[in-house]
Amino acid sequence: MRRVAFFGETGIGNHGNDASLAAGLALLDGTGVRPLAVAQLPAVVAAEHGVEAVEIRCPSGPRHGLSSLAGRVADVLHLGRTVRSVDAVVVPGTGIFEGQGQRPRGIPFSLFWLAAWARLHRRPLLLLSVGVDGQGSPGVRWFFARTLAWADVVTVRDDGSARALAALGVRRAAAVVPDLVLRRDPVTAPPARGTGETDPLVAVGVMDWGGTERDADRERCTGRAVVLVRALLGTGARVRVVTGEELDLRVAREVVRRVRAGDPGAAVELSEARTVEDVAHALGGCHALVAARYHNLVAAVGEGVPVVATGYGPKQASLVAHYAPPGQGAERSHDRDTFDPAAVVAQVRDILADHDAESAHVRAVADADRAAVRAQEDRVRQLLGIRAREPATP
Template structure:
């Protein structure tokens, strides 16, 4: 409660937070900053790692799933039903429900009974309880299970306001059967102004991003991991042979073993030229990248971090989203698939990008992205302000969904 008001507006932020994924955490911070502009808005993070979020951020956080539910086997089916009731009760404690960005609607290797079903429970509960349900700048791709696709479609249909972060996500949503207005508003993190990189002098350092990779959409494979590491090491050798120092970076806590492995093996051939970044947050990673001349990005938000610093970037990614992002910035040829990339082609592109420097056309794309994000932030702030001004968050005057929610 704040002096002179009847109640705070409790804004639930639903997502996979507290899991040491730097992109997800940076996305959450963007929305927390937006809410902080109006003291009447009280964030409530809804996440499985709610205890981590509460400890690290000092905000209220509650479980995404029923913590008492059984998991696995036949009893797991009862757990899913319990999760539906848990979502219903949780939404009842909230005045607005928000899914803030991230690639949470990406279907690769995601079981329908996991996050797709959970998001549907929250979307349906918001619709039935007449709460505004905002889905902001999310990434969508092809769902690899028909039930996953159906759940994603229904959840997006429940939204009061829905935006996707790129044209590729809009196409994917249409392919899933979403039939509603789909404004394209770039990734939320792209709107954070961090200035431009200070590339220093000389050949410059190149950041090489890695992930803990063991194949895409298949059983985990040590052979896939070993082949990936060898190809990354080939890129690193090409860069150090050309006179560049290399900073090996990750983007989530599980990437740490691969970061250390690549750096340890590469430094044997190039003593003093290869180091491992210990950055776990996107802010720390941005500070590391700001002294680099170019970036090879493996994770999506590492690519975002490079582009918003006005750094030339090449992507070795695990999904279509990196390809779509680089296409938006006029560099589709710099996007490579992590399972098939040619290390010599990647190295050649990096070396050429360092020589060419920043691309003026990319500045215009970034400026336009930030304008679109500012417009969306103003729209969301106005909606939340209207809820707060009404001082009756549970009234029947909240906006209805414009989609088809079962």
């Protein structure tokens, strides 16, 4: 192995996707094998990760009118040249096989041709700890099914993804290996519980869908977040508002502004995180997290912070069920658009009432998941024949 490509929707400001790429790149640490990131915004990825990067699509391909068909052909050929230039291809985690909001001619099309070229050029294709949900149009599901069937190695990040894989008609074994971002060591110490229940710190993660969300929907979700923050403040907790993608900043700022407008002395603060690592640091001292974004939840459990999800898909429910005390996972997963703030606050109160035991449970599960992800790294290195370089002789 001299060169390995890492394919993903990276460089677009999604903290979880970029953290997954960083976790994938750890496969090559100390080996001398050169990585190539195949990204949506390669210049951003190259600057942030210090690796060579190329675009998923052909940079010079026409995109408009009748000539767009020629652009699609150029994209296919560009992927073929990229795959041929490396010795193996890795898709490092993320929910890249989740069909919600996907169009067949987007990432599903690119994944299909990535797998086809890997087969043609006999390059190993490894899909590691990917998320699958079985949703999307028939075209999306067909492209996903072919890619998953043709890959040399497939592992999925939770039991729900394993079931979705089977529902797509893919007949292959796929081990469950937790999300790659869980390989991170904690960056914060467990928080002190404080005195009584007067000073806990609760993080609230907000979310903005971006260009796919109508203003009315954004306003409704912003208003619900304000209600939730005020309710948590009413329990005597302090609140730290966090983000999970650059798009979320405008909503986060607006939530804090509205809360302070109603109460200038409100114990609410804003963390403008730019990476999952930033989110993990922002969770320092927090006793619980309520959030919609999946990798906000991942960052929290990696730090031993108990979570309640106000999510938008099965992946949040799977993660919460995995990390909650037995029998409580279903209760702590809510829908982003319909959650009852009073019910969420009641669950946060339960976490705070038994925080030491809750946090210890989360840390124990995270330790096991961290070990599983790192064991997968060892297996992948062995499969690809990648070894660490011997230390230079003085």
